[in-house]
Amino acid sequence: MKNFQYYTPTRVIFGKDTEDQVGDLVRAQNCTKVLVHYGTGSVKRSGLLDRVYASLDAAGVSYVSLGGAVPNPRLSLVYEGIDLAKKEGVDFILAVGGGSAIDSAKAIAYGMKYEGDVWDLYLKKTPPADATPLGVILTIAATGSEMSDSSVITNEEGWLKRGLSSDLSRPRFAIMNPELTYTLPEYQTMSGCVDIMMHTMERYFSHEMDTGLTDYLAEGLLKRVMEAARVLLKEPQNYDARAEILWAGSLSHNGLTGCGRTGDWACHQLEHELGGMFDVAHGAGLAAVWGSWARYVYPSDAARFAKFAVNVMGIPYDYADPEKTVLAGIEALEDFFRSIHMPVSIGELGVELGEEQIKELAYKCSFMETRTIGGIRKLDKEDIEKIYRMAK
Amino acid sequence: MKNFQYYTPTRVIFGKDTEDQVGDLVRAQNCTKVLVHYGTGSVKRSGLLDRVYASLDAAGVSYVSLGGAVPNPRLSLVYEGIDLAKKEGVDFILAVGGGSAIDSAKAIAYGMKYEGDVWDLYLKKTPPADATPLGVILTIAATGSEMSDSSVITNEEGWLKRGLSSDLSRPRFAIMNPELTYTLPEYQTMSGCVDIMMHTMERYFSHEMDTGLTDYLAEGLLKRVMEAARVLLKEPQNYDARAEILWAGSLSHNGLTGCGRTGDWACHQLEHELGGMFDVAHGAGLAAVWGSWARYVYPSDAARFAKFAVNVMGIPYDYADPEKTVLAGIEALEDFFRSIHMPVSIGELGVELGEEQIKELAYKCSFMETRTIGGIRKLDKEDIEKIYRMAK
Numbered sequence: 001m002k003n004f005q006y007y008t009p010t011r012v013i014f015g016k017d018t019e020d021q022v023g024d025l026v027r028a029q030n031c032t033k034v035l036v037h038y039g040t041g042s043v044k045r046s047g048l049l050d051r052v053y054a055s056l057d058a059a060g061v062s063y064v065s066l067g068g069a070v071p072n073p074r075l076s077l078v079y080e081g082i083d084l085a086k087k088e089g090v091d092f093i094l095a096v097g098g099g100s101a102i103d104s105a106k107a108i109a110y111g112m113k114y115e116g117d118v119w120d121l122y123l124k125k126t127p128p129a130d131a132t133p134l135g136v137i138l139t140i141a142a143t144g145s146e147m148s149d150s151s152v153i154t155n156e157e158g159w160l161k162r163g164l165s166s167d168l169s170r171p172r173f174a175i176m177n178p179e180l181t182y183t184l185p186e187y188q189t190m191s192g193c194v195d196i197m198m199h200t201m202e203r204y205f206s207h208e209m210d211t212g213l214t215d216y217l218a219e220g221l222l223k224r225v226m227e228a229a230r231v232l233l234k235e236p237q238n239y240d241a242r243a244e245i246l247w248a249g250s251l252s253h254n255g256l257t258g259c260g261r262t263g264d265w266a267c268h269q270l271e272h273e274l275g276g277m278f279d280v281a282h283g284a285g286l287a288a289v290w291g292s293w294a295r296y297v298y299p300s301d302a303a304r305f306a307k308f309a310v311n312v313m314g315i316p317y318d319y320a321d322p323e324k325t326v327l328a329g330i331e332a333l334e335d336f337f338r339s340i341h342m343p344v345s346i347g348e349l350g351v352e353l354g355e356e357q358i359k360e361l362a363y364k365c366s367f368m369e370t371r372t373i374g375g376i377r378k379l380d381k382e383d384i385e386k387i388y389r390m391a392k
Numbered sequence: 393m394k395n396f397q398y399y400t401p402t403r404v405i406f407g408k409d410t411e412d413q414v415g416d417l418v419r420a421q422n423c424t425k426v427l428v429h430y431g432t433g434s435v436k437r438s439g440l441l442d443r444v445y446a447s448l449d450a451a452g453v454s455y456v457s458l459g460g461a462v463p464n465p466r467l468s469l470v471y472e473g474i475d476l477a478k479k480e481g482v483d484f485i486l487a488v489g490g491g492s493a494i495d496s497a498k499a500i501a502y503g504m505k506y507e508g509d510v511w512d513l514y515l516k517k518t519p520p521a522d523a524t525p526l527g528v529i530l531t532i533a534a535t536g537s538e539m540s541d542s543s544v545i546t547n548e549e550g551w552l553k554r555g556l557s558s559d560l561s562r563p564r565f566a567i568m569n570p571e572l573t574y575t576l577p578e579y580q581t582m583s584g585c586v587d588i589m590m591h592t593m594e595r596y597f598s599h600e601m602d603t604g605l606t607d608y609l610a611e612g613l614l615k616r617v618m619e620a621a622r623v624l625l626k627e628p629q630n631y632d633a634r635a636e637i638l639w640a641g642s643l644s645h646n647g648l649t650g651c652g653r654t655g656d657w658a659c660h661q662l663e664h665e666l667g668g669m670f671d672v673a674h675g676a677g678l679a680a681v682w683g684s685w686a687r688y689v690y691p692s693d694a695a696r697f698a699k700f701a702v703n704v705m706g707i708p709y710d711y712a713d714p715e716k717t718v719l720a721g722i723e724a725l726e727d728f729f730r731s732i733h734m735p736v737s738i739g740e741l742g743v744e745l746g747e748e749q750i751k752e753l754a755y756k757c758s759f760m761e762t763r764t765i766g767g768i769r770k771l772d773k774e775d776i777e778k779i780y781r782m783a784k
Contacts, residue, residue, distance in 0.1 A: 005405055014397070212636055239393070
């Protein structure tokens with residue numbers, strides 16, 4: 001087991017009607033002026049935003065609002081948020097929405113405390129030194145950004161998608177009411193389930209075998225998300241299934257399922273480029289590349305893939321031919337993705353990849369051939385091209 | 393699933409040589425004068441305390457020391473610590489040791505910020521309003537106090553053992569180096585393993601069935617602790633097994649394995665009275681009463697006990713006679729306790745309980761007949777007497 005740090009200071013307030021506590025929670029942070037940051041209007045139409053304002057009013061907290069965060073949140077809106085928050089003397093940012101609103105809020109939080117261009121931080125030119133405190137009211141189970149230290153922003157100039165991780169951006173609190181996720185369309189719900197699973201799988205696929213406890217936690221989480229997703233296909237308003245994936249989303253990306261080992265993260269890098277170029281749903285993009293990635297890299301650690309097949313996918317171990325176990329496990333997860341109407345190829349995303357685009361994606365993904373991606377197997381630009389080609 | 397809050401702000405620094413970071417960690421808390429609180433000298437003899445002092449010196453942090461915390465930590469030492477810390481202008485408490493040193497440190501932390509008698513807080517006469525910040529260097533996997541909000545103190549006057557829970561006492565950081573636990577005697581190691589398991593089992597035995605994710609996490613943790621305990625019987629210096637139980641100890645009592653449901657906690661209450669009267673090792677005391685408690689209460693929720701038998705103890709479900717599954721599960725855990733040389737009766741603790749003592753224990757445990765204990769089945773004084781009698 002490798003040395004690790006585990007730090008999850010976010011106070012989770014989970015369950016029915018918990019959004020009514022938001023005013024008191026902001027006050028408990030000794031903050032008085034909030035930027036309420038949200039997406040493209042569903043939180044307004046559902047009446048959630050009005051309840052949030054009522055709670056802030058009741059607690060004597062003033063606020064300004066900024067909507068417009070979109071999937072693969074844009075740098076231009078981040079700039080707008082920074083300007084608005086500075087002008088209004090904001091001392092707390094409240095994201096109301098999913099990963100897009102939260103990630104956008106995190107970037108605004110960094111930008112408010114950084115003199116230069118916030119994009120420099122995402123380009124890793126300099127590490128962040130401070131951030132405005134933020135909180136979250138979550139409306140979709142997916143990115144885990146509500147407890148994580150990370151955010152991902154897309155720069156429209158060149159459609160570059162870049163992530164930044166720092167404890168400074170961990171939300172002070174996260175309000176999670178499963179009922180707020182009842183009205184999500186099936187595609188978004190299932191894309192979220194894939195994202196949740198992938199946050200754990202990126203950590204699970206590791207050469208470190210001596211992390212039995214972390215493995216049990218990861219395997220349990222993966223099994224539960226699959227069970228709950230199947231329920232939600234038929235009963236989108238099943239409270240317990242909604243609750244389980246909502247909580248799983250946070251645990252899957254707060255560090256718990258990676259303690260004691262290094263992760264892989266190649267699929268996220270592969271998808272980030274796709275998302276930057278084609279604006280596909282993040283979870284669906286991950287489902288589209290995972291199988292090809294898995295078939296390309298499994299020979300580098302067949303034992304780990306076999307453990308996944310047996311303990312997560314319920315495949316009987318083939319003692320005579322363990323490779324069959326590995327391949328059956330990969331197929332079983334792809335079958336699961338299909339069963340929840342997720343793509344297992346880039347074509348099924350509605351994207352027809354040409355050879356030029358594959359080369360461009362791989363070039364960008366390798367940071368212009370300056371890095372490899374992945375842990376189970378290190379992948380250079382050539383490898384990345386091959387995987388995109390397999391996945392297309 | 394019930395509404396819940398989850399709050400674990402403790403920064404965990406886990407792995408080899410991590411104790412050398414303690415000076416920097418205290419400085420990062422903006423504290424300058426530390427009370428180093430420890431037990432009966434093993435941390436001195438092992439040289440750990442010298443390394444701690446060296447790290448504090450290197451970081452320019454001054455300190456005073458107070459040893460002497462014993463299992464079932466005493467109120468008299470807490471008073472001594474409060475006086476010393478106040479006199480010396482201490483602004484941070486560092487517990488170096490196990491649950492005894494940590495719980496004692498938590499009580500000192502409360503007492504420093506409370507004008508009256510700190511025991512009033514443990515008697516619930518008034519809730520704590522503040523506490524001096526504290527950190528931990530952990531030397532035994534057991535109580536989980538390093539991430540928990542709780543502490544238990546024994547008042548020598550009447551040998552009353554009382555607990556107090558508040559987020560104010562959650563340590564700011566917890567340094568966990570598995571190598572520091574290598575030299576623990578087998579009895580303490582195994583008693584710790586039982587304590588860790590019981591912190592999860594007290595949460596697991598609940599009527600709430602719609603917490604599948606929490607159940608998977610709990611079941612995985614229990615299985616892993618049993619696996620690691622078996623390894624440590626033969627290889628007490630197996631790094632990974634030591635690491636797994638150390639981390640399991642924290643996760644078992646930081647709230648994770650109870651999210652979404654109420655717990656039971658009757659076994660802890662039964663053992664607290666035993667520990668107060670006879671000063672037995674906490675984990676061993678829990679092992680001694682668990683089987684009798686389980687046989688007494690299982691008819692109140694046979695389904696939950698069957699799930700435990702199948703998913704944790706690996707008992708095949710008896711479809712024709714589910715009660716057989718339940719009883720086989722209880723026996724299997726008692727067999728496990730025996731296999732790691734833990735008692736399964738109070739007599740095996742070396743305590744011969746007379747009828748008068750049983751009545752006194754039950755009277756105290758029911759808070760002079762003012763409360764019931766337990767969640768799976770509410771237990772009054774008569775029930776408690778019966779369980780002590782079964783367990784003797």
